Amino acid sequence: xRVGKIQYGFTVLIIxxxxxxxxxxxxxWVTKQTIPVTxxxxxxIRGWMTLKQVSEAMKIPVGEVKERLTLPVDTNxxxxxxxxxxxxxxxxxEFKQRLFK
Amino acid sequence: MxxxxxxxxxxxxxxxxxxxxxxxxxxxxxxxxxxxxxGGGPQGSPPLDSYCVFGGxxxxxxxxxxxxxxxxxxxxxxxxxxxxxxxxxxxxxxxxGWICPFGALQxxxxxxxxxxxxxxxxxxxxxxxxxxxxxxxxxxxxxxxxISTDKLWFEIHDPFKAFFGFEFELSPGLVxxxxxxxxxxxxxxxxxxxxxxxxxxxxLLSPLSIIKLKRQSSHCIGCNLCNxxxxxxxxxxxxxxTGGDCIxxxxxxxxxxxxxxxxxxxxxxxxxxxxxxxxxxx
Ligand code: SF4
Ligand code: SF4
Numbered sequence: 001x002r003v004g005k006i007q008y009g010f011t012v013l014i015i016x017x018x019x020x021x022x023x024x025x026x027x028x029w030v031t032k033q034t035i036p037v038t039x040x041x042x043x044x045i046r047g048w049m050t051l052k053q054v055s056e057a058m059k060i061p062v063g064e065v066k067e068r069l070t071l072p073v074d075t076n077x078x079x080x081x082x083x084x085x086x087x088x089x090x091x092x093x094e095f096k097q098r099l100f101k
Numbered sequence: 102m103x104x105x106x107x108x109x110x111x112x113x114x115x116x117x118x119x120x121x122x123x124x125x126x127x128x129x130x131x132x133x134x135x136x137x138x139x140g141g142g143p144q145g146s147p148p149l150d151s152y153c154v155f156g157g158x159x160x161x162x163x164x165x166x167x168x169x170x171x172x173x174x175x176x177x178x179x180x181x182x183x184x185x186x187x188x189x190x191x192x193x194x195x196x197x198g199w200i201c202p203f204g205a206l207q208x209x210x211x212x213x214x215x216x217x218x219x220x221x222x223x224x225x226x227x228x229x230x231x232x233x234x235x236x237x238x239x240x241x242x243x244x245x246x247x248i249s250t251d252k253l254w255f256e257i258h259d260p261f262k263a264f265f266g267f268e269f270e271l272s273p274g275l276v277x278x279x280x281x282x283x284x285x286x287x288x289x290x291x292x293x294x295x296x297x298x299x300x301x302x303x304x305l306l307s308p309l310s311i312i313k314l315k316r317q318s319s320h321c322i323g324c325n326l327c328n329x330x331x332x333x334x335x336x337x338x339x340x341x342x343t344g345g346d347c348i349x350x351x352x353x354x355x356x357x358x359x360x361x362x363x364x365x366x367x368x369x370x371x372x373x374x375x376x377x378x379x380x381x382x383x
Contacts, residue, residue: 003312003365005114005351011312012188012195012349013121019184023177030176031147043172043252048142080140 042100047082047092051075054099069098114351118198122205129202133265149266150253151175154196155299157182159247159255171253185299186306193310193343194303197293198350203261204293204300207285208332208350214286222287223334232295233346240298260292289332293348304345311367314343314354320361327353327363337363 003011023029036044039057051071055062062077071084085095107116132152139146150156150173157178160171164179185196197204215221224232246254256262256274260281263274284291293300316327316337327337330352335343337353354363 001367003367005354005365006117008192008195008312008349008351008365009114009117009121009199012192012199015188015191016184016196016200019187020180023180023183028176028180031151033142033147033173033175035143046141046172048140048145050142050144053142080142082140 042093042096045081045096045099047085047096048080050078050080051084052077054081058099065099068101069095112355114355118350121199122202122208125200126202126205129265130267133267137267147175147177148173149262150256151177152181153178153261154181154185155255155261156253157185158299158302159243159253162244162248163251171247171251173253173256185303189303189306190310192312193314193347193349194300194307194345195349196303197297197300197348201299202265203297204290204348206264207281207290207292210282210285211289211332214289217286221289224288229294229334235295236297236301236304239296240301243298255298289334290348294333294346300348307345307347312365313368314347314349314351315364315366315368316340316342317362317364320359322359322362324358326356326358330356 020029033046033048035049035053036046036057039045045054045057049057051062051065051069055065055077058065063073066073066075069084075084081095082092085092088095106112107119129149129152132147133149135146136148141148153174156171156174157180160174160178161182163169163171170176170178185200188196188200211221223229243255258273258277260274260278263269263272263278269275281292281296288294318341321338323338325338328335331337332350332352333346333348335346335353337343343353351365354365357363
């Protein structure tokens with residue numbers, strides 16, 4: 001069976017978008033990251049994690065997280081590691097390392 | 102209206118294809134910028150990696166063997182991979198010609214190169230041929246390293262992420278991106294032809310596709326205009342069907358003076374070996 005050029009283009013786009021649309025409607029389209037259940041290495045800790053999320057993931061109190069990161073006790077728990085690192089002129093990688101010392 | 106204008110009625114297909122590419126480039130740019138502004142995590146916006154088809158290839162092993170996704174990947178990657186594989190099995194490697202935002206960027210840079218120099222500078226056949234296997238080597242290397250390190254090993258080398266991630270920090274990916282951008286000025290779709298691991302995968306699946314791009318030799322007048330317009334350097338004028346390297350951009354069809362010479366048809370003829378060479382364009 002012959003297929004026209006325009007028809008072909010629409011076929012490509014319709015198949016591609018339909019699979020994504022179908023997955024969305026069936027709740028298979030998951031993009032959000034979740035807090036890691038176990039933390040063993042610094043790679044398990046992500047830059048987007050807030051102090052509170054780090055404390056949950058590492059199963060230690062927020063106070064201890066702040067202490068390991070040498071942060072003042074009144075630091076906002078909702079701040080992310082990435083934000084805190086850049087405020088201190090550090091890379092997130094360097095900053096995260098402090099949690100494991 | 103100028104026949105070469107993209108708005109000319111005979112170029113409606115190019116208009117549609119470019120609209121599609123612009124749409125996907127903008128979408129990817131939006132995801133990258135949004136992630137930079139909002140940040141990641143459950144409270145933020147997903148990383149660019151979650152919208153990458155190749156991420157699906159990288160995370161598949163981990164998902165099948167351990168039920169876990171590699172860091173930064175998610176179920177969305179497998180959905181995208183499924184969509185792209187289905188598209189390829191039905192229509193050939195059209196993902197590359199109609200959807201891939203990185204392919205689009207290279208194509209547009211190539212257009213700038215053509216405007217600047219009035220031509221492209223394809224590699225000689227004896228270099229072009231062996232170099233085309235490089236992307237299969239890269240695909241194997243990336244899969245091996247990803248499985249053995251259990252993380253997105255290619256991430257820091259990935260030119261797609263270096264561009265659409267909008268971080269522009271000095272990294273191997275950024276250096277590769279700059280090099281590729283320069284090469285794309287002289288050689289159309291350099292990355293697609295010689296390096297893209299995803300393109301390598303699609304080129305293996307594409308010969309199995311239901312819809313094929315065929316040349317009917319009885320209608321072909323051998324003018325070689327198809328060869329001159331092919332960004333992948335395929336010898337369209339001498340093959341029966343365009344094979345695995347073809348990204349189904351349909352430029353050859355659009356430039357062919359004989360409407361019946363190149364056709365899109367569903368059928369089960371086996372594809373001939375991957376056609377090579379850029380010299381045919383001369
Ligand atoms: S070969 Fe790779 S970069 Fe080129 S269009 Fe295909 S997927 Fe995109
Ligand atoms: S053979 Fe035709 S459709 Fe395939 S890549 Fe070349 S110009 Fe595009």
